[in-house]
Amino acid sequence: MISRIKGTEDTIEESWLWEWIEERFKGVATNFGFTQIRTPTFEATELFDRGVGNETDIVQKEMYTFEDKGGRSITLRPEGTAPVMRAFIEHNLSSKGLPQKLFYYGPMFRYEKPQSGRLREFHQFGAELIGSALPIADVFVISMAIEMLNSVGLTNFKLKINSTGDENCRPEYVKALKDYYRDLLPKLCDDCKVRYERNVLRLLDCKKDAEYAKDAPKITDYLCNDCKTHFDTLKRYLDELDIEYEVDPSIVRGLDYYTRTVFEFKYPALGAQDAIGGGGRYDRLIEELGGSKTPSVGFAFGIERIILALKMENKIPESKGIDIYVIAVDDAQRMESLKIAKALSKFFRVDVDIMGRNLKGQFSQASKENARFVIVIGEEEIKEGLYTVKNMKSGEQKRVRFSDIIEMVKA
Numbered sequence: 001m002i003s004r005i006k007g008t009e010d011t012i013e014e015s016w017l018w019e020w021i022e023e024r025f026k027g028v029a030t031n032f033g034f035t036q037i038r039t040p041t042f043e044a045t046e047l048f049d050r051g052v053g054n055e056t057d058i059v060q061k062e063m064y065t066f067e068d069k070g071g072r073s074i075t076l077r078p079e080g081t082a083p084v085m086r087a088f089i090e091h092n093l094s095s096k097g098l099p100q101k102l103f104y105y106g107p108m109f110r111y112e113k114p115q116s117g118r119l120r121e122f123h124q125f126g127a128e129l130i131g132s133a134l135p136i137a138d139v140f141v142i143s144m145a146i147e148m149l150n151s152v153g154l155t156n157f158k159l160k161i162n163s164t165g166d167e168n169c170r171p172e173y174v175k176a177l178k179d180y181y182r183d184l185l186p187k188l189c190d191d192c193k194v195r196y197e198r199n200v201l202r203l204l205d206c207k208k209d210a211e212y213a214k215d216a217p218k219i220t221d222y223l224c225n226d227c228k229t230h231f232d233t234l235k236r237y238l239d240e241l242d243i244e245y246e247v248d249p250s251i252v253r254g255l256d257y258y259t260r261t262v263f264e265f266k267y268p269a270l271g272a273q274d275a276i277g278g279g280g281r282y283d284r285l286i287e288e289l290g291g292s293k294t295p296s297v298g299f300a301f302g303i304e305r306i307i308l309a310l311k312m313e314n315k316i317p318e319s320k321g322i323d324i325y326v327i328a329v330d331d332a333q334r335m336e337s338l339k340i341a342k343a344l345s346k347f348f349r350v351d352v353d354i355m356g357r358n359l360k361g362q363f364s365q366a367s368k369e370n371a372r373f374v375i376v377i378g379e380e381e382i383k384e385g386l387y388t389v390k391n392m393k394s395g396e397q398k399r400v401r402f403s404d405i406i407e408m409v410k411a
C-alpha cells in the first residue's frame with residue numbers, strides 16, 4: 001500500500017467544513033474591499049532567500065527546495081507574502097493605485113517536525129494591505145482578521161501585539177539582546193545557540209528557553225521616536241475600537257521582513273502550537289525584492305489550527321446534507337426519478353438511487369445522506385403529475401405538482 005507522505009493530510013469527511021471556513025473568510029475579506037490573488041505553489045528559491053530572509057528558520061531548515069529539469073532552484077512556497085509581493089512588482093500593480101488589498105488561500109509547505117497542529121503541507125488564508133505606512137492600516141487588517149475569526153464563531157483567542165522597530169532602532173536592540181544572552185549561551189538549546197549568531201530576536205520566542213526571555217531587554221524600551229509613535233497610535237486605535245490585546249515582547253515572528261508592528265492570534269487551549277494566525281508590517285519587503293518602497297501590512301491564518309480550535313469550542317456546524325432524495329417506488333419509475341432529480345439539481349442538492357435499492361433501502365439511504373425532503377415517484381404519481389413530498393424532519397407529507405416542489409423546498 002502506498003501511504004501519504006508524513007506531515008500531509010487527506011481531507012475527506014471534513015471537506016465541507018474547509019469550504020465553509022473558506023467561504024466565511026472570503027466573505028469578510030470581500031466586504032473589507034479585498035480581492036483574491038492566486039500565485040503559483042512553487043517559486044524561484046531566491047524569492048524566499050531574499051524575501052523571508054536567509055537567516056530565518058524557514059529558509060535555513062524548512063524549505064522544500066529542489067532543482068528542476070532545467071537546473072533551476074525551485075522552492076515550494078513556505079508562506080504567501082513574498083509570492084504576493086513578487087506578483088505585485090511583476091505586474092506593476094502599484095500603477096493601478098494604492099492601496100492594493102489582496103487576499104490569498106492555499107497550501108504552504110514547510111519541512112517541520114509533524115505534530116498536532118504542525119504539518120508539512122498546511123493551508124493559510126492571508127491578506128495583504130499594500131501601500132500604507134499609517135497605523136490605521138495596521139488596525140484595519142487586525143480588525144478584519146478578528147471579523148474573520150468571529151465569522152466562524154471563534155471567541156477564545158487572544159490578540160498579542162509587539163513592535164520590532166525598524167532599521168534605525170533595531171540594531172541597538174539586537175546589540176542589547178546579544179549582550180544579555182552572551183553569558184547564558186551554554187544553557188540555551190542547540191537551536192538557540194545557532195540563532196544567537198543568525199537571528200537573535202528568535203531567542204525570545206523559543207519555547208524551550210522561555211525562562212531566559214522573561215528578563216531579556218524589551219524592544220519597546222529601545223524604539224526610536226517614529227516607531228514608538230506608530231506603536232502608541234496603534235494601541236490607541238485598538239482601544240478606541242474596543243479590541244482587546246496584550247503587548248507581548250516575545251512576539252517577534254520568524255520572518256525577517258517585519259518592521260514595526262507584529263501580532264499573533266493565540267489560542268491557548270491548543271497547547272504547544274497555539275498560534276492560529278499572525279502577521280505584521282513589512283515596510284521594506286517590496287524594496288528588498290526589487291520594487292519601489294511600498295509600506296504594507298498583512299497576516300495569515302492557519303486553517304488546520306482554526307479547525308482544531310473550532311473543535312475545542314464545539315463550534316463545528318452540522319454538516320448540511322442534501323436537500324432532496326428522489327425515490328422510485330419500483331424499477332419502472334427509475335428513469336422518471338432520474339429525470340426529476342436532474343431537473344431539481346438546477347436548484348438544490350439532490351440525490352437519486354443508482355444502486356437498484358428497493359423502497360426501504362432508498363428511504364434509509366435518504367436518511368443516511370441527511371436529506372431534508374424525499375420525493376416518492378410511483379406509477380400513480382407519474383399518471384397524475386402529482387408527487388409525494390415528505391419533510392423528513394417533521395414527517396409531514398404532501399402531494400404537489402412539480403412546479404410547487406421548488407417553492408416548497410425553498411421555503
Ligand code: AMP
Nearest residue numbers: 117118119122275276277278301302305
Ligand atoms: P507564520 O507566518 O509562520 O506565523 O504562519 C501563520 C500561521 O500559519 C500560523 O499562525 C499557524 O496557524 C499556521 N502555520 C504555520 N506553520 C504551520 C505548520 N507547519 N502547520 C500548520 N499550520 C502552520
